Amino acid sequence: MRITLFSSHQVTIVKLILAPMEGLTDPIMRDVLTHVGSFDWCVTEFIRVTDSVLPDHVYHSYCPELNNQGKTAAGTPVHVQFLGNNPEMLAANAVRAAELGAPAIDMNFGCPAKTVNRHRGGSVLLDEPEVVHELVKAVRDAVPKHIPVSAKMRLGYMDRNFTLENAHAIEDAGAAWVTVHARTKADGYTPPAFWDQLQPIREALKINVIANGEIWTNADAKQCQLESGCQDLMIGRGAVTTPDLTQCIQLNMVGRYKQWIGMMSKHYPEAKALWDEIKRLKKIDEVLEKLNPAHF
Numbered sequence: 666m667r668i669t670l671f672s673s674h675q676v677t678i679v680k681l682i683l684a685p686m687e688g689l690t691d692p693i694m695r696d697v698l699t700h701v702g703s704f705d706w707c708v709t710e711f712i713r714v715t716d717s718v719l720p721d722h723v724y725h726s727y728c729p730e731l732n733n734q735g736k737t738a739a740g741t742p743v744h745v746q747f748l749g750n751n752p753e754m755l756a757a758n759a760v761r762a763a764e765l766g767a768p769a770i771d772m773n774f775g776c777p778a779k780t781v782n783r784h785r786g787g788s789v790l791l792d793e794p795e796v797v798h799e800l801v802k803a804v805r806d807a808v809p810k811h812i813p814v815s816a817k818m819r820l821g822y823m824d825r826n827f828t829l830e831n832a833h834a835i836e837d838a839g840a841a842w843v844t845v846h847a848r849t850k851a852d853g854y855t856p857p858a859f860w861d862q863l864q865p866i867r868e869a870l871k872i873n874v875i876a877n878g879e880i881w882t883n884a885d886a887k888q889c890q891l892e893s894g895c896q897d898l899m900i901g902r903g904a905v906t907t908p909d910l911t912q913c914i915q916l917n918m919v920g921r922y923k924q925w926i927g928m929m930s931k932h933y934p935e936a937k938a939l940w941d942e943i944k945r946l947k948k949i950d951e952v953l954e955k956l957n958p959a960h961f
């Protein structure tokens with residue numbers, strides 16, 4: 666959510682995304698978490714594509730939200746994620762998902778699972794930026810223009826040699842944004858996540874870079890934003906362990922804006938109008954209403 670008040674000042678309110686997690690953020694968990702939390706969108710568990718267009722029932726089982734205009738019961742959009750290495754088949758499946766009502770398509774270049782990587786899927790493809798480019802481009806070219814195509818990557822497979830090449834490959838292929846889990850496949854899920862490694866990616870790309878990895882608390886969210894320079898955050902396990910984490914983060918952001926506006930209003934009388942504008946926005950009102958002041 667972005668608000669412009671004076672031509673020279675744009676205020677950005679953070680976007681928070683529920684991470685795809687196979688076996689964890691399934692349709693039931695998405696339903697629960699999007700009722701409790703405040704997410705801009707979620708992403709399905711990865712749908713593996715090999716050599717065929719999957720039957721519709723597969724889509725409806727991974728994403729029953731397709732029967733609800735691609736949204737959870739709480740109204741949060743659900744993007745459909747694919748994993749594979751066959752450009753024609755990924756494109757054909759993405760087209761089918763879009764026809765069935767997927768609001769956006771995401772592509773998985775992060776999965777560390779041995780079986781998946783052995784079949785040249787997920788994070789192993791990060792050793793081949795030209796293949797990453799080919800796959801994203803095939804899907805982007807096939808899917809109707811109004812449906813965004815995005816990708817989710819790690820910093821690399823066994824090392825970080827191709828981090829920027831992969832990020833550029835995704836951008837050049839026409840992706841609308843890229844989400845980066847701030848670790849290589851070799852790093853697995855062992856803390857820390859290298860949030861500072863996202864800064865060069867963000868600086869190099871024109872498209873939005875969404876930060877992901879090890880955000881468990883409000884303080885983590887703030888620190889991740891600081892180190893990565895990324896505004897928007899994808900949250901996985903932290904959203905499951907602390908279902909109201911998104912509200913805490915948003916309230917904290919509102920608090921930070923409040924402080925900033927307080928400072929600004931000493932110099933610009935328009936700053937008060939900015940605060941009124943922020944309060945008027947429905948989502949922020951909802952957040953403020955829902956929040957337990959004890960969290961602040």
Ligand SMILES: Cc1cc2nc3c(=O)[nH]c(=O)nc-3n(C[C@H](O)[C@H](O)[C@H](O)COP(=O)(O)O)c2cc1C
Pocket residue numbers: 684685686687688689709710711746773774775776817846877878879880899900901902903
């Ligand atoms: C159990 C589990 C399943 C996952 N499945 C997927 C998946 O299907 N697609 C994907 O892109 N990432 C998947 N991930 C990675 C998460 O989306 C996320 O990048 C990772 O958990 C780091 O974020 P977090 O520290 O906020 O959990 C999975 C992670 C976990 C723990």
